[in-house]
Amino acid sequence: MSTQEFSPQQRDKDHGLVEVMGRSTPMVNKGPEDTLPSWPYLFVWEALLFLGISALLLAMSILIDAPLREAANPNLTENPAKAPWYFLNLQELLLHMNPSLAGVIVPTIVLIFLMSIPYLDRNFSDIGIWFASRKGKLITVWSTIYTVPLLVGLILFDQYIRVRALISEPEIIPGWIIPIGVMGLLSVGLYAVIRPFRPNTREVLVAYFTGFVVTFFILTIASTFFRGLGMNLTLPWDLPPGALSF
Amino acid sequence: MISRLRQQLRQFPDMLLQSNVWRSVFRQGYPDNDENRSLVVMNSVFLHFHPVKVKTNTLRPAYTLGLGIISLFLFLILIFTGGVLTFLYLPTTEQAYIFIQELHTSVPFGALLRNAHRWAAHLMVLSVFLHMMRVFYTGGYKHPREFNWVIGVILLVITFLLSFTGYLLPWDQLSFWAITVGTNIAGYTPFMGAEVRALLLGSTTVGGEALLRFYVLHLVLLPALLIILLGVHFWRIRKDGGLSAPLHAEEVEK
Ligand code: HEM
Numbered sequence: 001m002s003t004q005e006f007s008p009q010q011r012d013k014d015h016g017l018v019e020v021m022g023r024s025t026p027m028v029n030k031g032p033e034d035t036l037p038s039w040p041y042l043f044v045w046e047a048l049l050f051l052g053i054s055a056l057l058l059a060m061s062i063l064i065d066a067p068l069r070e071a072a073n074p075n076l077t078e079n080p081a082k083a084p085w086y087f088l089n090l091q092e093l094l095l096h097m098n099p100s101l102a103g104v105i106v107p108t109i110v111l112i113f114l115m116s117i118p119y120l121d122r123n124f125s126d127i128g129i130w131f132a133s134r135k136g137k138l139i140t141v142w143s144t145i146y147t148v149p150l151l152v153g154l155i156l157f158d159q160y161i162r163v164r165a166l167i168s169e170p171e172i173i174p175g176w177i178i179p180i181g182v183m184g185l186l187s188v189g190l191y192a193v194i195r196p197f198r199p200n201t202r203e204v205l206v207a208y209f210t211g212f213v214v215t216f217f218i219l220t221i222a223s224t225f226f227r228g229l230g231m232n233l234t235l236p237w238d239l240p241p242g243a244l245s246f
Numbered sequence: 247m248i249s250r251l252r253q254q255l256r257q258f259p260d261m262l263l264q265s266n267v268w269r270s271v272f273r274q275g276y277p278d279n280d281e282n283r284s285l286v287v288m289n290s291v292f293l294h295f296h297p298v299k300v301k302t303n304t305l306r307p308a309y310t311l312g313l314g315i316i317s318l319f320l321f322l323i324l325i326f327t328g329g330v331l332t333f334l335y336l337p338t339t340e341q342a343y344i345f346i347q348e349l350h351t352s353v354p355f356g357a358l359l360r361n362a363h364r365w366a367a368h369l370m371v372l373s374v375f376l377h378m379m380r381v382f383y384t385g386g387y388k389h390p391r392e393f394n395w396v397i398g399v400i401l402l403v404i405t406f407l408l409s410f411t412g413y414l415l416p417w418d419q420l421s422f423w424a425i426t427v428g429t430n431i432a433g434y435t436p437f438m439g440a441e442v443r444a445l446l447l448g449s450t451t452v453g454g455e456a457l458l459r460f461y462v463l464h465l466v467l468l469p470a471l472l473i474i475l476l477g478v479h480f481w482r483i484r485k486d487g488g489l490s491a492p493l494h495a496e497e498v499e500k
Binding site for chain 2: 084
């Protein structure tokens with residue numbers, strides 16, 4: 001049976017707000033030749049990604065069990081007691097400076113820095129280009145090369161030589177003045193490293209954002225895989241059972 | 247006989263696509279021409295978040311790395327798995343742990359469900375962070391997308407908090423001490439540390455009040471906030487003319 005006569009003809013509808021025009025696009029500054037229809041080009045990608053993620057997650061969930069320790073017991077302190085991994089960078093900082101500085105002031109400044117990035121970099125001629133330029137790529141690499149050894153060195157220094165063993169009184173010196181001084185010097189040093197490139201605003205931001213990201217990962221990794229009993233430095237294979245906080 | 251059947255089979259897709267049942271659901275024919283490809287997007291509440299046409303640059307996997315979409319899909323999976331887990335869990339200090347134990351021992355597919363929820367949560371934190379890095383390094387935050395970047399930073403913080411509040415719910419040693427450490431950090435807020443900590447915990451230590459607060463934050467308040475802000479995030483992407491792209495096409499090659 002033909003159903004044609006019962007179904008309203010789409011074409012008769014004359015009140016659409018959007019009219020479909022041949023070969024055109026509403027996008028500003030973009031010719032139609034730069035666009036493709038979302039169906040199928042975009043939706044195929046999205047469907048594939050969804051399938052891929054579901055498959056990965058299913059495989060992971062079959063293979064690895066989520067941890068479940070003994071029931072919570074306020075009288076039995078875990079050693080080491082670790083925050084979830086994405087906060088372990090803060091917990092690592094906590095070991096090296098006054099807790100208000102490490103736990104609240106530094107992350108607040110980082111968030112303010114992140115939010116202000118688009119208002120500092122007002123030039124959009126290089127929008128959409130990975131790392132801004134060839135120079136930007138070099139700056140990313142150099143910022144990483146600069147940050148990694150210095151951070152690892154500082155962590156080792158504070159474990160084996162210890163700032164507080166050198167000077168512990170008054171608290172304001174090891175808790176505030178030295179760490180702020182070190183962070184300030186690290187930031188100035190980063191600028192000194194990239195200055196020879198004569199960076200523009202975006203490239204300076206690339207250096208500092210890279211410094212932030214590398215620091216985030218180094219501190220997270222150090223605190224997750226290298227901190228054992230009493231949050232002392234340990235090698236990953238010597239970690240006490242259950243020291244991983246996933 | 248056979249050939250008639252063959253003919254009917256060949257016509258079947260067309261018949262289906264033109265039947266009034268199919269048309270009542272999808273309203274347009276199969277999207278194999280420009281008109282239907284537009285209509286399919288405009289007629290569907292799910293697809294209409296997308297533009298009818300996208301820039302070729304947006305489709306380059308090496309540009310977005312798919313990370314925004316991956317974050318969204320992980321969030322959807324979390325809503326679904328979390329929704330089912332809610333049937334099987336109560337946030338009291340006496341029962342919470344037992345409910346989680348039962349997932350592993352007596353609930354069919356309980357462990358799978360819990361594992362999927364937990365690993366998706368970790369992956370989402372990671373993918374949202376990587377998405378931020380992608381947007382930064384491609385300059386996707388530039389005018390006119392400044393404020394969408396700011397919304398993004400807030401989304402990142404909410405993602406952290408969602409994961410953190412969920413972490414307490416199993417009420418085992420891992421979650422108890424992690425949340426003790428985490429809320430101690432919040433307790434170092436200058437001038438009002440004790441107050442901030444008390445607000446989070448509803449008490450001076452991690453206990454039943456904290457479990458209830460984290461439960462409500464994790465199930466209602468933070469997801470609601472995330473969903474609203476995601477709506478704004480996506481709406482702004484559309485209003486900003488889709489994703490960022492190089493001003494000159496040839497720069498893609500470099
Ligand atoms: C729950 C977390 C988030 C979800 C689900 C999400 C989702 C998305 C999606 C699907 C896109 C489309 C392009 C793409 O896939 O890359 C996008 C673009 C964008 N996102 Fe997010 N996002 C989240 C968090 C963030 C964060 C943390 C930031 C930055 C701090 C951010 C900033 C942006 C910006 C500026 C764009 C436009 C980029 C461009 O035009 O190139 N988003 N987001």
